[in-house]
Amino acid sequence: MHTSEHMDAAASFDPLRRKLMRLAYRMLGSVADAEDMLQEAFIRWMRADRGAIREPEAFLRRVVTRLCLDQLKSARHQRETYIGPWLPEPVVEEEDEAEDVTLPLMLALERLSPLERAALLLHDVFGQPFEEIAVTLDRDVAACRQLAARARRNVREERVRFAVDRKQGLEIAQAFFTASRSGDMTALSAMLAAGVELHSDGGGKRSAAITPILGHAAVMKVHTYLSDKIWPQGSDLLRIGLVNGLPGFVTQEADGELQTTALQIEDGAITAIYVMRNPDKLRHLH
Numbered sequence: 229m230h231t232s233e234h235m236d237a238a239a240s241f242d243p244l245r246r247k248l249m250r251l252a253y254r255m256l257g258s259v260a261d262a263e264d265m266l267q268e269a270f271i272r273w274m275r276a277d278r279g280a281i282r283e284p285e286a287f288l289r290r291v292v293t294r295l296c297l298d299q300l301k302s303a304r305h306q307r308e309t310y311i312g313p314w315l316p317e318p319v320v321e322e323e324d325e326a327e328d329v330t331l332p333l334m335l336a337l338e339r340l341s342p343l344e345r346a347a348l349l350l351h352d353v354f355g356q357p358f359e360e361i362a363v364t365l366d367r368d369v370a371a372c373r374q375l376a377a378r379a380r381r382n383v384r385e386e387r388v389r390f391a392v393d394r395k396q397g398l399e400i401a402q403a404f405f406t407a408s409r410s411g412d413m414t415a416l417s418a419m420l421a422a423g424v425e426l427h428s429d430g431g432g433k434r435s436a437a438i439t440p441i442l443g444h445a446a447v448m449k450v451h452t453y454l455s456d457k458i459w460p461q462g463s464d465l466l467r468i469g470l471v472n473g474l475p476g477f478v479t480q481e482a483d484g485e486l487q488t489t490a491l492q493i494e495d496g497a498i499t500a501i502y503v504m505r506n507p508d509k510l511r512h513l514h
Contacts, residue, residue, distance in 0.1 A: 255296035257316030300342040311432030318488040321469035330473035336383040347375035397475030421497040431506030
């Protein structure tokens with residue numbers, strides 16, 4: 229392909245890149261995989277008869293969605309053999325776009341079939357009419373409405389939770405970091421809800437709990453151990469911000485690796501802690 233053709237294709241593709249990346253990431257839960265989908269979509273865009281395509285955004289959204297559906301089919305097997313809890317790759321602070329799909333909702337999306345996931349995201353998050361979704365998914369309009377309705381029922385609980393005020397959330401994240409790393413277990417204990425959950429994803433590459441830790445006493449026991457044995461060796465705060473739409477922070481731990489912590493907060497109390505330790509899922513933050 230001539231350089232001028234490549235530049236022409238890029239000129240029409242690049243303004244849509246961020247939107248397409250958001251779609252691919254929310255479909256797959258992986259930044260690296262989403263980038264691969266965009267790369268493939270761009271190759272297809274270069275090869276397409278672009279002059280005959282009236283709506284480039286709709287065309288590319290269709291291409292990206294279909295690529296993601298194919299990817300999800302192979303990802304199912306990978307998830308089944310994954311060591312420990314699976315969490316999506318952390319995206320830190322996408323500013324105004326950070327809160328539309330939070331981490332708990334992304335985990336709920338994992339329970340859906342790939343087609344349900346696509347229908348829900350395309351309609352409820354990206355505002356696409358069912359007529360267009362029907363073309364994308366190669367299903368009739370009624371079937372797409374059904375897919376989205378079934379998906380909504382499955383994720384309803386995660387969608388209705390009230391988002392914490394951003395400023396208050398970041399203050400709680402800062403206080404959580406300070407209390408946990410300084411060993412102030414009394415302050416830490418007061419921040420946690422009775423039914424708090426701790427989910428940590430090490431992917432078999434770094435130490436992490438193999439199952440979720442449930443309940444105040446169990447979560448405090450883990451943090452007391454970390455405070456006594458692990459964090460005194462080093463845990464440096466790199467950044468406070470939103471992690472997948474939840475208040476949280478990025479740290480560099482004593483082993484030199486990055487770690488993200490995201491906090492789900494309801495009525496001022498921390499109800500869930502999500503810790504990403506798998507280095508494969510943190511590369512894009514370096």
